[in-house]
Amino acid sequence: MSSLRDGPRDSSLAFAAQGYEFIGRLCDRLGADAVPTRLLLRRTVVMRGAEAARLFYDDRLFRRQGAMPLRVRRTLLGRGGVQGLDGAQHHARKAMFLELLTPEAAQEVAALFVAHWRTRLPRWEDAEQVVVMEEMGEVLCAAISEWAGLPVSGLALSRRTRDLEALVDSAGRLGPGYWRGVLARRRAERRLGRLLRRVRTGQLRPPARVLARLASHQDEPGGAPLPPRVAAVELLNLLRPAVAIERYIAFTALALHEHPELRDRLRGAGDDERERFVQEVRRYHPFFPALAAVTETPVVVAGQDVPRHCRVLLDIYGTNRDPRTFPDPGSFDPDRFLEPPGEFAFIPQGGGDPALGHRCPGEPLTVEVMKAAVGVLVDELDYEVPPQDLQVSTRRMPTGPASGFVVTRVRRRPAVS
Numbered sequence: 348m349s350s351l352r353d354g355p356r357d358s359s360l361a362f363a364a365q366g367y368e369f370i371g372r373l374c375d376r377l378g379a380d381a382v383p384t385r386l387l388l389r390r391t392v393v394m395r396g397a398e399a400a401r402l403f404y405d406d407r408l409f410r411r412q413g414a415m416p417l418r419v420r421r422t423l424l425g426r427g428g429v430q431g432l433d434g435a436q437h438h439a440r441k442a443m444f445l446e447l448l449t450p451e452a453a454q455e456v457a458a459l460f461v462a463h464w465r466t467r468l469p470r471w472e473d474a475e476q477v478v479v480m481e482e483m484g485e486v487l488c489a490a491i492s493e494w495a496g497l498p499v500s501g502l503a504l505s506r507r508t509r510d511l512e513a514l515v516d517s518a519g520r521l522g523p524g525y526w527r528g529v530l531a532r533r534r535a536e537r538r539l540g541r542l543l544r545r546v547r548t549g550q551l552r553p554p555a556r557v558l559a560r561l562a563s564h565q566d567e568p569g570g571a572p573l574p575p576r577v578a579a580v581e582l583l584n585l586l587r588p589a590v591a592i593e594r595y596i597a598f599t600a601l602a603l604h605e606h607p608e609l610r611d612r613l614r615g616a617g618d619d620e621r622e623r624f625v626q627e628v629r630r631y632h633p634f635f636p637a638l639a640a641v642t643e644t645p646v647v648v649a650g651q652d653v654p655r656h657c658r659v660l661l662d663i664y665g666t667n668r669d670p671r672t673f674p675d676p677g678s679f680d681p682d683r684f685l686e687p688p689g690e691f692a693f694i695p696q697g698g699g700d701p702a703l704g705h706r707c708p709g710e711p712l713t714v715e716v717m718k719a720a721v722g723v724l725v726d727e728l729d730y731e732v733p734p735q736d737l738q739v740s741t742r743r744m745p746t747g748p749a750s751g752f753v754v755t756r757v758r759r760r761p762a763v764s
């Protein structure tokens with residue numbers, strides 16, 4: 348077994364330079380699935396693979412509180428939200444999300460997404476070109492906002508979309524990009540906090556139950572409701588991931604373009620076939636590179652001694668491309684999902700049981716919205732893909748097609764009865 352002292356002095360610059368591939372390269376170089384290093388001068392063990400993920404999601408071994416760097420909490424996640432909680436408080440907060448994010452809710456948001464997209468199609472047909480990733484942000488924001496009971500018209504929707512996109516885009520940024528995310532979070536928490544206060548005092552009676560549920564939630568029975576700022580953080584934890592699906596939809600369009608035989612196969616296909624395609628998009632394309640936790644007790648991961656109170660990073664990208672689970676991981680093959688890969692082997696939004704651990708409760712919503720996007724792209728639209736830069740940088744976090752995926756000559760297909 349190796350010691351944490353064996354790792355390099357600090358790998359922060361290498362992480363920034365290599366992005367999604369950093370953990371995999373470090374593990375490959377040292378021939379291990381768990382490697383000690385330092386990041387931002389803090390001792391850290393980076394790890395990958397299904398077995399590492401299984402340990403990572405054992406709450407007896409790891410905690411989330413204080414694990415993520417402050418810059419990520421100040422932008423992407425917020426402070427006091429469910430991702431940074433442990434124990435009974437985490438279970439109580441997670442139960443609220445599971446109560447709201449039901450399979451029926453996922454289908455409702457997907458239907459709203461398609462409805463809002465269809466209202467914009469006449470503009471797409473008139474436009475010289477359309478940047479799919481840019482357009483999808485506001486469509487997704489309109490859908491999740493309507494479901495949550497927030498205003499969905501005009502300037503308010505546009506501002507909300509830009510702020511939510513900034514939260515996602517700033518997570519891996521330095522300099523001005525990072526500060527745009529900090530300011531966007533402050534604005535969003537302030538606006539939504541005021542809204543939730545009005546719900547709590549009865550000044551506003553929202554048409555949907557989501558705002559009312561967030562405004563009244565108590566982590567302990569008979570306890571105090573969440574402070575308005577924390578309630579706003581949790582509302583953003585419903586809105587932000589939905590808007591972030593814009594990247595997955597751009598990746599979906601890219602996969603259809605690069606594999607035209609799959610477009611033909613998916614046209615009019617059943618739900619199972621479309622879900623396999625969507626899951627392969629989520630496996631193949633990078634979203635966020637890693638998740639963080641802190642050891643509650645000394646633990647051994649892949650032969651690596653990890654002391655108590657040590658930060659660990661679980662490689663999402665590398666685990667989803669582990670050849671031990673996914674043979675020929677660099678090829679795009681939806682049929683690999685004919686058999687479920689296991690709850691710790693495929694972790695684009697976390698691993699394990701969402702009802703018990705830290706797996707994202709919004710994962711079914713992501714899948715339903717992506718399947719709905721496949722339906723529109725293959726069944727309802729014809730378009731051309733002009734020459735453009737479609738490279739996906741593994742150094743930029745979070746990433747996407749460089750061009751945002753541009754389409755031209757958009758036309759709606761005739762309806763088929």
